[in-house]
Protein backbone atom coordinates (compact mmCIF):
# COMPACT_ATOMS: atom_id res chain seq x y z
CA UNK A 267 0.00 0.00 0.00
CA UNK A 268 1.28 3.43 -0.93
CA UNK A 269 1.54 6.30 1.53
CA UNK A 270 0.34 9.24 -0.52
CA UNK A 271 -3.45 9.39 -0.28
CA UNK A 272 -5.40 11.00 -3.13
CA UNK A 273 -9.06 11.62 -2.38
CA UNK A 274 -11.25 12.20 -5.44
CA UNK A 275 -14.77 13.48 -4.87
CA UNK A 276 -17.07 12.80 -7.84
CA UNK A 277 -17.11 9.77 -10.14
CA UNK A 278 -18.21 11.70 -13.22
CA UNK A 279 -16.19 12.31 -16.38
CA UNK A 280 -13.41 14.26 -14.68
CA UNK A 281 -13.04 12.06 -11.58
CA UNK A 282 -13.05 8.74 -13.42
CA UNK A 283 -10.52 9.94 -16.01
CA UNK A 284 -8.24 11.11 -13.21
CA UNK A 285 -8.35 7.80 -11.33
CA UNK A 286 -7.83 5.86 -14.57
CA UNK A 287 -4.75 7.95 -15.35
CA UNK A 288 -3.33 7.48 -11.84
CA UNK A 289 -2.89 3.77 -12.61
CA UNK A 290 0.65 2.76 -11.74
CA UNK A 291 1.34 5.87 -9.64
CA UNK A 292 2.64 5.33 -6.09
CA UNK A 293 -0.62 6.42 -4.49
CA UNK A 294 -3.60 5.10 -2.58
CA UNK A 295 -6.86 6.51 -3.96
CA UNK A 296 -10.27 6.99 -2.37
CA UNK A 297 -13.08 7.78 -4.79
CA UNK A 298 -16.16 9.23 -3.09
CA UNK A 299 -19.49 9.73 -4.84
CA UNK A 300 -22.98 10.27 -3.47
CA UNK A 301 -24.32 7.98 -6.20
CA UNK A 302 -23.11 4.49 -6.88
CA UNK A 303 -22.96 5.03 -10.64
CA UNK A 304 -21.06 6.93 -13.28
CA UNK A 305 -23.59 8.54 -15.59
CA UNK A 306 -23.16 9.23 -19.30
CA UNK A 307 -25.11 12.51 -19.15
CA UNK A 308 -25.00 13.27 -22.90
CA UNK A 309 -27.53 10.45 -23.47
CA UNK A 310 -29.72 11.18 -20.44
CA UNK A 311 -32.33 12.84 -22.64
CA UNK A 312 -32.76 9.49 -24.43
CA UNK A 313 -33.81 7.87 -21.13
CA UNK A 314 -36.20 10.77 -20.46
CA UNK A 315 -37.77 10.32 -23.90
CA UNK A 316 -38.06 6.49 -23.84
CA UNK A 317 -35.27 5.67 -26.32
CA UNK A 318 -32.84 4.03 -23.92
CA UNK A 319 -33.15 2.39 -20.51
CA UNK A 320 -31.24 3.52 -17.43
CA UNK A 321 -28.76 0.64 -17.40
CA UNK A 322 -27.59 1.49 -20.93
CA UNK A 323 -26.08 4.81 -19.84
CA UNK A 324 -24.90 4.28 -16.24
CA UNK A 325 -22.48 1.85 -14.62
CA UNK A 326 -21.46 1.14 -10.98
CA UNK A 327 -18.38 3.24 -10.23
CA UNK A 328 -16.76 0.53 -8.11
CA UNK A 329 -16.90 -1.89 -11.05
CA UNK A 330 -14.40 0.31 -12.94
CA UNK A 331 -11.75 -0.24 -10.29
CA UNK A 332 -12.24 -3.93 -9.50
CA UNK A 333 -8.68 -4.71 -10.67
CA UNK A 334 -7.15 -1.74 -8.85
CA UNK A 335 -6.60 -2.80 -5.21
CA UNK A 336 -5.17 0.62 -4.40
CA UNK A 337 -8.53 2.27 -5.21
CA UNK A 338 -11.30 2.31 -2.58
CA UNK A 339 -14.75 3.44 -3.66
CA UNK A 340 -17.11 4.97 -1.09
CA UNK A 341 -20.81 5.77 -1.51
CA UNK A 342 -21.06 8.94 0.55
CA UNK A 343 -22.00 12.60 0.26
CA UNK A 344 -19.34 15.23 0.89
CA UNK A 345 -20.59 18.33 2.70
CA UNK A 346 -17.38 20.22 3.38
CA UNK A 347 -13.59 20.34 3.49
CA UNK A 348 -11.39 21.14 6.50
CA UNK A 349 -8.29 22.52 4.78
CA UNK A 350 -6.33 22.92 8.03
CA UNK A 351 -6.86 19.31 9.10
CA UNK A 352 -6.70 18.13 5.45
CA UNK A 353 -9.95 16.25 5.80
CA UNK A 354 -13.07 15.80 3.72
CA UNK A 355 -16.27 15.99 5.75
CA UNK A 356 -19.04 13.52 4.99
CA UNK A 357 -22.77 14.00 5.58
CA UNK A 358 -22.88 11.18 8.14
CA UNK A 359 -20.26 12.97 10.25
CA UNK A 360 -17.26 10.86 9.19
CA UNK A 361 -14.02 12.49 8.05
CA UNK A 362 -11.56 11.25 5.44
CA UNK A 363 -7.97 12.52 5.54
CA UNK A 364 -6.11 13.36 2.33
CA UNK A 365 -2.67 14.32 1.05
CA UNK A 366 -4.06 15.49 -2.29
CA UNK A 367 -7.72 16.33 -2.80
CA UNK A 368 -9.51 16.60 -6.15
CA UNK A 369 -13.04 17.98 -6.22
CA UNK A 370 -14.91 16.90 -9.37
CA UNK A 371 -18.47 17.30 -8.17
CA UNK A 372 -20.04 18.72 -11.34
CA UNK A 373 -22.98 21.07 -11.69
CA UNK A 374 -26.75 20.99 -11.76
CA UNK A 375 -29.54 23.04 -13.32
CA UNK A 376 -30.45 26.47 -11.93
CA UNK A 377 -33.87 28.13 -11.73
CA UNK A 378 -32.58 31.74 -11.64
CA UNK A 379 -33.81 32.27 -8.09
CA UNK A 380 -37.06 30.31 -8.58
CA UNK A 381 -36.26 27.00 -6.93
CA UNK A 382 -39.98 26.66 -6.16
CA UNK A 383 -40.48 25.77 -9.86
CA UNK A 384 -38.44 22.58 -9.57
CA UNK A 385 -41.29 20.21 -8.49
CA UNK A 386 -43.40 21.17 -11.54
CA UNK A 387 -40.53 21.74 -13.97
CA UNK A 388 -37.87 19.10 -13.28
CA UNK A 389 -34.44 19.53 -14.83
CA UNK A 390 -32.37 16.76 -16.35
CA UNK A 391 -29.24 15.84 -14.47
CA UNK A 392 -29.66 12.46 -12.81
CA UNK A 393 -31.20 9.10 -13.68
CA UNK A 394 -34.02 9.93 -11.25
CA UNK A 395 -34.70 13.17 -13.18
CA UNK A 396 -34.77 11.24 -16.45
CA UNK A 397 -37.20 8.60 -15.18
CA UNK A 398 -39.38 11.29 -13.58
CA UNK A 399 -39.60 13.17 -16.88
CA UNK A 400 -40.25 9.93 -18.78
CA UNK A 401 -43.04 9.00 -16.36
CA UNK A 402 -44.66 12.45 -16.66
CA UNK A 403 -44.58 12.38 -20.46
CA UNK A 404 -46.06 8.88 -20.65
CA UNK A 405 -48.67 9.58 -17.95
CA UNK A 406 -49.76 12.75 -19.76
CA UNK A 407 -50.71 10.67 -22.82
CA UNK A 408 -52.41 8.04 -20.61
CA UNK A 409 -54.44 10.68 -18.76
CA UNK A 410 -55.38 12.43 -21.99
CA UNK A 411 -56.77 9.13 -23.31
CA UNK A 412 -59.13 9.00 -20.29
CA UNK A 413 -59.97 12.71 -20.15
CA UNK A 414 -63.38 13.96 -21.30
CA UNK A 415 -62.88 17.72 -20.81
CA UNK A 416 -61.32 19.04 -24.07
CA UNK A 417 -59.48 21.90 -22.31
CA UNK A 418 -57.84 19.57 -19.80
CA UNK A 419 -57.04 17.12 -22.57
CA UNK A 420 -55.31 19.87 -24.54
CA UNK A 421 -53.31 20.88 -21.47
CA UNK A 422 -52.29 17.24 -20.98
CA UNK A 423 -51.12 17.08 -24.58
CA UNK A 424 -49.03 20.25 -24.30
CA UNK A 425 -45.36 19.76 -23.43
CA UNK A 426 -43.24 22.79 -22.66
CA UNK A 427 -39.45 22.65 -22.65
CA UNK A 428 -37.66 25.67 -21.22
CA UNK A 429 -34.26 26.44 -22.74
CA UNK A 430 -33.16 25.82 -26.35
CA UNK A 431 -29.61 24.66 -25.69
CA UNK A 432 -28.59 21.14 -26.81
CA UNK A 433 -30.65 19.38 -24.09
CA UNK A 434 -33.82 21.40 -24.78
CA UNK A 435 -33.52 20.87 -28.54
CA UNK A 436 -32.85 17.14 -28.12
CA UNK A 437 -35.82 16.69 -25.77
CA UNK A 438 -38.22 18.67 -27.98
CA UNK A 439 -37.23 16.75 -31.12
CA UNK A 440 -37.67 13.31 -29.60
CA UNK A 441 -40.92 14.09 -27.71
CA UNK A 442 -42.33 15.32 -31.00
CA UNK A 443 -41.26 12.14 -32.80
CA UNK A 444 -42.71 10.03 -29.99
CA UNK A 445 -46.07 11.78 -30.37
CA UNK A 446 -46.05 11.78 -34.16
CA UNK A 447 -44.59 8.41 -35.10
CA UNK A 448 -44.45 5.98 -32.17
CA UNK A 449 -47.71 6.52 -30.29
CA UNK A 450 -50.50 7.34 -32.78
CA UNK A 451 -51.52 3.73 -33.51
CA UNK A 452 -51.72 2.82 -29.84
CA UNK A 453 -54.32 5.33 -28.63
CA UNK A 454 -58.03 5.27 -29.46
CA UNK A 455 -59.54 8.40 -27.91
CA UNK A 456 -56.81 10.92 -28.72
CA UNK A 457 -54.74 11.78 -31.74
CA UNK A 458 -51.25 11.95 -30.26
CA UNK A 459 -50.04 13.72 -33.42
CA UNK A 460 -51.94 16.79 -32.21
CA UNK A 461 -49.74 17.06 -29.13
CA UNK A 462 -48.12 20.51 -28.85
CA UNK A 463 -44.42 20.59 -28.11
CA UNK A 464 -43.34 24.12 -27.24
CA UNK A 465 -39.68 25.05 -26.92
CA UNK A 466 -39.17 28.34 -25.06
CA UNK A 467 -35.98 30.35 -25.35
CA UNK A 468 -35.38 33.75 -23.76
CA UNK A 469 -32.64 34.48 -26.33
CA UNK A 470 -33.16 35.06 -30.06
CA UNK A 471 -32.26 31.59 -31.42
CA UNK A 472 -31.84 27.88 -30.68
CA UNK A 473 -28.39 26.43 -29.92
CA UNK A 474 -26.87 29.87 -29.38
CA UNK A 475 -23.37 28.42 -28.88
CA UNK A 476 -23.32 27.27 -32.53
CA UNK A 477 -22.73 29.39 -35.64
CA UNK A 478 -25.86 31.12 -36.94
CA UNK A 479 -26.25 28.98 -40.07
CA UNK A 480 -26.19 25.75 -38.02
CA UNK A 481 -28.59 27.22 -35.48
CA UNK A 482 -30.89 28.24 -38.33
CA UNK A 483 -30.78 24.72 -39.76
CA UNK A 484 -31.67 23.29 -36.32
CA UNK A 485 -34.65 25.68 -36.07
CA UNK A 486 -35.96 24.55 -39.47
CA UNK A 487 -35.57 20.88 -38.54
CA UNK A 488 -37.46 21.44 -35.29
CA UNK A 489 -40.24 23.19 -37.17
CA UNK A 490 -40.41 20.24 -39.59
CA UNK A 491 -40.88 17.99 -36.57
CA UNK A 492 -43.83 20.15 -35.50
CA UNK A 493 -42.09 21.82 -32.55
CA UNK A 494 -43.46 25.28 -31.77
CA UNK A 495 -40.68 27.76 -30.99
CA UNK A 496 -41.08 30.80 -28.75
CA UNK A 497 -38.11 33.16 -28.71
CA UNK A 498 -37.22 36.33 -26.90
CA UNK A 499 -39.40 36.03 -23.82
CA UNK A 500 -38.45 34.36 -20.56
CA UNK A 501 -40.63 32.04 -18.55
CA UNK A 502 -42.05 34.06 -15.65
CA UNK A 503 -43.88 31.32 -13.75
CA UNK A 504 -44.29 27.56 -13.67
CA UNK A 505 -47.21 25.92 -11.87
CA UNK A 506 -49.03 22.59 -11.97
CA UNK A 507 -51.58 24.26 -14.28
CA UNK A 508 -49.16 25.66 -16.81
CA UNK A 509 -46.39 28.02 -17.69
CA UNK A 510 -46.32 31.79 -18.23
CA UNK A 511 -44.10 32.93 -21.10
CA UNK A 512 -43.64 36.69 -20.85
CA UNK A 513 -47.26 37.65 -20.09
CA UNK A 514 -48.94 34.76 -21.90
CA UNK A 515 -50.23 31.80 -19.89
CA UNK A 516 -49.99 28.40 -21.61
CA UNK A 517 -52.01 25.64 -19.92
CA UNK A 518 -49.90 22.45 -19.80
CA UNK A 519 -49.22 19.56 -17.46
CA UNK A 520 -45.65 18.68 -18.45
CA UNK A 521 -42.82 21.19 -18.16
CA UNK A 522 -39.15 20.28 -18.49
CA UNK A 523 -36.43 22.67 -17.38
CA UNK A 524 -33.36 22.76 -19.63
CA UNK A 525 -32.00 26.24 -18.80
CA UNK A 526 -29.34 27.48 -16.42
CA UNK A 527 -26.41 25.81 -14.70
CA UNK A 528 -25.21 26.02 -11.12
CA UNK A 529 -21.97 24.43 -9.95
CA UNK A 530 -21.71 22.18 -6.90
CA UNK A 531 -20.71 24.12 -3.76
CA UNK A 532 -17.00 23.15 -3.95
CA UNK A 533 -15.98 26.85 -3.81
CA UNK A 534 -17.93 27.29 -0.57
CA UNK A 535 -16.36 24.18 0.96
CA UNK A 536 -12.92 25.63 0.22
CA UNK A 537 -13.78 29.26 1.00
CA UNK A 538 -12.47 30.46 -2.38
CA UNK A 539 -14.01 32.88 -4.92
CA UNK A 540 -16.56 31.60 -7.41
CA UNK A 541 -17.93 32.94 -10.71
CA UNK A 542 -21.61 33.81 -11.29
CA UNK A 543 -22.55 30.16 -11.80
CA UNK A 544 -20.88 29.18 -8.52
CA UNK A 545 -17.83 27.59 -10.19
CA UNK A 546 -14.67 27.67 -8.11
CA UNK A 547 -12.08 29.99 -9.66
CA UNK A 548 -8.89 27.97 -9.88
CA UNK A 549 -5.36 28.86 -10.98
CA UNK A 550 -3.78 27.88 -14.31
CA UNK A 551 -2.78 24.52 -12.83
CA UNK A 552 -6.38 23.83 -11.71
CA UNK A 553 -5.44 24.29 -8.05
CA UNK A 554 -7.64 26.08 -5.55
CA UNK A 555 -5.77 29.30 -4.73
CA UNK A 556 -3.85 29.23 -1.47
CA UNK A 557 -3.82 25.43 -1.30
CA UNK A 558 -0.93 23.43 -2.67
CA UNK A 559 -2.76 20.16 -2.94
CA UNK A 560 -6.41 20.81 -3.63
CA UNK A 561 -7.54 20.69 -7.26
CA UNK A 562 -10.98 21.49 -8.66
CA UNK A 563 -11.88 20.14 -12.11
CA UNK A 564 -14.74 19.75 -14.59
CA UNK A 565 -18.09 21.52 -14.37
CA UNK A 566 -17.42 22.74 -10.86
CA UNK A 567 -14.27 24.69 -11.84
CA UNK A 568 -14.05 28.04 -13.57
CA UNK A 569 -11.07 27.88 -15.92
CA UNK A 570 -10.10 30.36 -18.62
CA UNK A 571 -8.51 29.54 -21.95
CA UNK A 572 -5.48 31.39 -23.25
CA UNK A 573 -7.76 33.85 -25.12
CA UNK A 574 -9.70 34.62 -21.93
CA UNK A 575 -12.85 32.68 -22.90
CA UNK A 576 -14.13 30.12 -20.40
CA UNK A 577 -13.42 26.41 -20.84
CA UNK A 578 -16.91 25.00 -21.62
CA UNK A 579 -18.79 22.76 -19.20
CA UNK A 580 -18.69 19.66 -21.36
CA UNK A 581 -17.46 16.11 -20.92
CA UNK A 582 -14.22 16.36 -22.97
CA UNK A 583 -13.14 19.41 -20.91
CA UNK A 584 -13.72 17.52 -17.64
CA UNK A 585 -11.79 14.51 -18.97
CA UNK A 586 -8.87 16.64 -20.12
CA UNK A 587 -8.73 18.28 -16.71
CA UNK A 588 -8.80 14.88 -14.97
CA UNK A 589 -5.92 13.72 -17.17
CA UNK A 590 -3.97 16.92 -16.49
CA UNK A 591 -4.29 16.62 -12.69
CA UNK A 592 -3.22 12.95 -12.79
CA UNK A 593 -0.11 14.07 -14.68
CA UNK A 594 0.54 16.84 -12.14
CA UNK A 595 0.22 14.45 -9.18
CA UNK A 596 2.53 11.88 -10.80
CA UNK A 597 5.11 14.56 -11.64
CA UNK A 598 5.12 15.90 -8.11
CA UNK A 599 5.55 12.45 -6.57
CA UNK A 600 8.37 11.66 -8.98
CA UNK A 601 10.11 14.94 -8.10
CA UNK A 602 9.64 16.27 -11.65
CA UNK A 603 8.48 19.84 -12.36
CA UNK A 604 4.71 20.19 -12.53
CA UNK A 605 3.34 20.41 -16.09
CA UNK A 606 2.76 23.86 -17.60
CA UNK A 607 -0.65 25.54 -17.37
CA UNK A 608 -3.71 23.49 -18.30
CA UNK A 609 -4.45 23.79 -22.01
CA UNK A 610 -7.93 22.92 -23.28
CA UNK A 611 -8.24 21.38 -26.75
CA UNK A 612 -11.71 21.88 -28.19
CA UNK A 613 -12.63 18.82 -30.26
CA UNK A 614 -15.95 20.13 -31.58
CA UNK A 615 -19.55 20.91 -30.68
CA UNK A 616 -22.37 18.49 -31.49
CA UNK A 617 -26.16 18.50 -31.10
CA UNK A 618 -28.97 16.33 -32.48
CA UNK A 619 -32.42 17.27 -33.62
CA UNK A 620 -34.70 14.23 -33.57
CA UNK A 621 -33.64 10.80 -34.77
CA UNK A 622 -32.02 11.68 -38.07
CA UNK A 623 -30.58 15.19 -38.06
CA UNK A 624 -27.70 16.78 -36.20
CA UNK A 625 -25.28 19.67 -36.40
CA UNK A 626 -21.55 19.50 -35.78
CA UNK A 627 -18.97 22.25 -35.63
CA UNK A 628 -15.40 20.93 -35.59
CA UNK A 629 -14.02 24.42 -36.21
CA UNK A 630 -12.28 23.35 -39.42
CA UNK A 631 -15.49 21.80 -40.84
CA UNK A 632 -19.19 22.15 -40.16
CA UNK A 633 -21.66 19.33 -40.80
CA UNK A 634 -25.43 19.11 -40.73
CA UNK A 635 -28.18 16.64 -41.63
CA UNK A 636 -28.01 12.87 -41.59
CA UNK A 637 -24.21 12.73 -42.09
CA UNK A 638 -23.81 14.79 -38.92
CA UNK A 639 -26.30 12.49 -37.17
CA UNK A 640 -24.20 9.42 -38.02
CA UNK A 641 -20.99 11.12 -36.88
CA UNK A 642 -22.78 12.16 -33.67
CA UNK A 643 -24.04 8.58 -33.13
CA UNK A 644 -20.64 6.99 -33.76
CA UNK A 645 -18.90 9.49 -31.46
CA UNK A 646 -21.32 8.78 -28.64
CA UNK A 647 -21.04 5.03 -29.06
CA UNK A 648 -17.26 5.34 -29.05
CA UNK A 649 -17.31 7.29 -25.77
CA UNK A 650 -19.63 4.85 -23.99
CA UNK A 651 -17.89 2.62 -21.49
CA UNK A 652 -17.33 -1.02 -22.41
CA UNK A 653 -17.88 -3.00 -25.59
CA UNK A 654 -21.06 -4.59 -24.23
CA UNK A 655 -22.77 -1.21 -23.78
CA UNK A 656 -21.57 0.10 -27.09
CA UNK A 657 -23.18 -2.88 -28.81
CA UNK A 658 -26.34 -2.57 -26.66
CA UNK A 659 -26.86 1.11 -27.46
CA UNK A 660 -26.01 0.67 -31.16
CA UNK A 661 -28.54 -2.17 -31.32
CA UNK A 662 -31.23 -0.12 -29.52
CA UNK A 663 -30.71 2.76 -31.94
CA UNK A 664 -30.78 0.51 -34.99
CA UNK A 665 -34.01 -1.07 -33.77
CA UNK A 666 -35.63 2.34 -33.14
CA UNK A 667 -34.42 3.60 -36.51
CA UNK A 668 -35.94 0.63 -38.37
CA UNK A 669 -39.09 0.04 -36.33
CA UNK A 670 -39.78 3.65 -35.21
CA UNK A 671 -40.64 2.11 -31.85
CA UNK A 672 -39.26 3.43 -28.58
CA UNK A 673 -38.60 0.45 -26.36
CA UNK A 674 -38.11 2.03 -22.91
CA UNK A 675 -41.70 3.07 -22.33
CA UNK A 676 -42.34 1.71 -18.88
CA UNK A 677 -44.03 3.93 -16.31
CA UNK A 678 -42.24 3.24 -13.04
CA UNK A 679 -42.06 4.84 -9.59
CA UNK A 680 -45.53 6.26 -8.85
CA UNK A 681 -48.06 4.49 -11.06
CA UNK A 682 -51.04 6.66 -10.11
CA UNK A 683 -53.17 8.04 -12.93
CA UNK A 684 -54.25 10.93 -10.71
CA UNK A 685 -52.65 14.35 -11.15
CA UNK A 686 -49.64 14.67 -8.91
Ligand SMILES: Cc1cc2nc3c(=O)[nH]c(=O)nc-3n(C[C@H](O)[C@H](O)[C@H](O)COP(=O)(O)OP(=O)(O)OC[C@H]3O[C@@H](n4cnc5c(N)ncnc54)[C@H](O)[C@@H]3O)c2cc1C
Pocket residue numbers: 275276277278279280281298299300301303304305307308309310311342343344345370371372373390391432433530563564565566579580581582584616
Ligand atom coordinates in the same frame (compact mmCIF):
# COMPACT_ATOMS: atom_id res chain seq x y z
C1 LIG B 1 -28.58 16.48 -19.84
C2 LIG B 1 -27.14 16.75 -20.11
C3 LIG B 1 -26.65 16.58 -21.40
C4 LIG B 1 -25.31 16.83 -21.67
N1 LIG B 1 -24.86 16.63 -22.95
C5 LIG B 1 -23.54 16.77 -23.20
C6 LIG B 1 -23.01 16.48 -24.49
O1 LIG B 1 -23.77 16.13 -25.41
N2 LIG B 1 -21.67 16.57 -24.69
C7 LIG B 1 -20.83 16.95 -23.69
O2 LIG B 1 -19.61 16.99 -23.90
N3 LIG B 1 -21.29 17.26 -22.48
C8 LIG B 1 -22.62 17.18 -22.19
N4 LIG B 1 -23.10 17.47 -20.95
C9 LIG B 1 -22.17 18.02 -19.95
C10 LIG B 1 -21.32 16.94 -19.33
O3 LIG B 1 -22.10 15.85 -18.94
C11 LIG B 1 -20.58 17.55 -18.16
O4 LIG B 1 -19.78 18.60 -18.64
C12 LIG B 1 -19.69 16.52 -17.47
O5 LIG B 1 -20.50 15.51 -16.92
C13 LIG B 1 -18.85 17.17 -16.39
O6 LIG B 1 -18.10 16.20 -15.76
P1 LIG B 1 -17.71 16.36 -14.23
O7 LIG B 1 -16.79 15.23 -13.92
O8 LIG B 1 -17.27 17.74 -13.94
O9 LIG B 1 -19.09 16.20 -13.45
P2 LIG B 1 -20.17 15.07 -13.49
O10 LIG B 1 -19.98 14.16 -14.63
O11 LIG B 1 -21.48 15.76 -13.34
O12 LIG B 1 -19.86 14.23 -12.17
C14 LIG B 1 -20.01 14.78 -10.90
C15 LIG B 1 -20.08 13.63 -9.91
O13 LIG B 1 -19.97 14.17 -8.60
C16 LIG B 1 -20.89 13.54 -7.75
N5 LIG B 1 -21.18 14.47 -6.67
C17 LIG B 1 -21.74 15.69 -6.76
N6 LIG B 1 -21.81 16.26 -5.55
C18 LIG B 1 -21.27 15.38 -4.66
C19 LIG B 1 -21.10 15.40 -3.25
N7 LIG B 1 -21.46 16.44 -2.52
N8 LIG B 1 -20.54 14.32 -2.67
C20 LIG B 1 -20.17 13.24 -3.41
N9 LIG B 1 -20.34 13.18 -4.75
C21 LIG B 1 -20.88 14.22 -5.37
C22 LIG B 1 -22.09 13.27 -8.66
O14 LIG B 1 -22.91 12.24 -8.14
C23 LIG B 1 -21.42 12.90 -9.97
O15 LIG B 1 -21.19 11.52 -10.08
C24 LIG B 1 -24.43 17.25 -20.64
C25 LIG B 1 -24.93 17.41 -19.34
C26 LIG B 1 -26.27 17.17 -19.08
C27 LIG B 1 -26.80 17.34 -17.68
